[in-house]
Amino acid sequence: MLITLEAAENDDGRRLDRILRKALKTTPLSAIHRLLRRGAVLVDGKSASADYRISKGQAITVDLLEGSAGAPGEGHKRGEDISINPRTAIDILYEGEGILVVNKPAGLLTHGKKSLETDVLLYLSGKLSPSLSFKPGPLHRLDRPASGLIAYSTSLEGARFFSEMMRERMIKKQYLAIVEGVIKKTVFWQDEIIRDKYRKKTLIVNPNCNINESFNTVKTALTKVTPLASNAGSTLILAEIETGRTHQIRAQSAGNGYPLLGDKKYGGSQISGNFKIDEFLLHAWRMELPPPLPRLIEAPLPEKFRKKTVELYGMDSEQISSGV
Numbered sequence: 001m002l003i004t005l006e007a008a009e010n011d012d013g014r015r016l017d018r019i020l021r022k023a024l025k026t027t028p029l030s031a032i033h034r035l036l037r038r039g040a041v042l043v044d045g046k047s048a049s050a051d052y053r054i055s056k057g058q059a060i061t062v063d064l065l066e067g068s069a070g071a072p073g074e075g076h077k078r079g080e081d082i083s084i085n086p087r088t089a090i091d092i093l094y095e096g097e098g099i100l101v102v103n104k105p106a107g108l109l110t111h112g113k114k115s116l117e118t119d120v121l122l123y124l125s126g127k128l129s130p131s132l133s134f135k136p137g138p139l140h141r142l143d144r145p146a147s148g149l150i151a152y153s154t155s156l157e158g159a160r161f162f163s164e165m166m167r168e169r170m171i172k173k174q175y176l177a178i179v180e181g182v183i184k185k186t187v188f189w190q191d192e193i194i195r196d197k198y199r200k201k202t203l204i205v206n207p208n209c210n211i212n213e214s215f216n217t218v219k220t221a222l223t224k225v226t227p228l229a230s231n232a233g234s235t236l237i238l239a240e241i242e243t244g245r246t247h248q249i250r251a252q253s254a255g256n257g258y259p260l261l262g263d264k265k266y267g268g269s270q271i272s273g274n275f276k277i278d279e280f281l282l283h284a285w286r287m288e289l290p291p292p293l294p295r296l297i298e299a300p301l302p303e304k305f306r307k308k309t310v311e312l313y314g315m316d317s318e319q320i321s322s323g324v
Helices: 016-023 029-037 116-124 156-167 248-255 303-313 317-323
Strands: 002-006 041-043 059-063 092-096 099-104 147-153 172-180 187-196 201-204 219-230 234-241 282-288 296-298
Touching: 016 029, 016 041, 016 059, 092 296, 099 116, 099 156, 116 147, 147 156, 172 248, 172 303, 187 248, 201 248, 219 248, 219 303, 234 248, 234 303, 303 317
Parallel strands: 147 282
Antiparallel strands: 002 059, 041 059, 092 099, 099 147, 172 234, 172 282, 187 201, 187 219, 219 234, 282 296
16 A cells, blocks of 8 residues: 655654654554665655655655555644534634744643644644644643643744744743732742652652652742732732743742642642632733744733632732733
């Protein structure tokens, strides 16, 4: 059985074996490498090695030998592996330069089945050029209970640009959150943190933290915290992160004595005075980006968060914006 694949713009410069892994989704990696060793994979009519770099427009021919590989997947056809989901309306904040920035509702997964990624792929279905190896996906993390800004790639070039800017710390992200306790002035939290992969929890390293095989590498977390409003038992904070660690704000807030109100996983109480909360409030509010992207993108506060800021501090969204 012969199949022919044509490399598109987002496949340009990628290794042949990685393209085949994406295009032949149901074929085991061992079978793909066996096909390559047997010369059953041709690029423009010539055999090629696994590390061969593909160029846009090249034709890849694969001879699926009997019993050596399964039928090819259809990863190069946009939207075919996406189940129909009635929640298809996404709140788009910016689209361009290979990047799509959307406002994620609280309680929705960033990626995976029945996630925001599913809705993004449905929105993009038919809009992008076909690609053998590239698939749009989230470019950073945002916890399921959190809301706000999340960026997805719509091209390989956009993904590479955004990732490079993240590594160079040229993208600034600001979050709004409600924490327990009163923070009176701006503070800088710099902590060594470690990820417990079994409990799926991030911990600050201290003398009481016994590091064992369940932990990943120790990393530094940097967060600037500015109080915007407070009452007797809680504070509305603006958190500006300089590092993008998993659960960074949640772990550092708890480790520094100010857990997010309602964040049971990190020791947060569900009650503050007469105020009761079932889930913590954390919103990815603003993102500052370098050119050619827009300078500032802002995600409006969800109604639940907005109501709590009015209830606790007498501040609405406009007052919060003017106070920063």
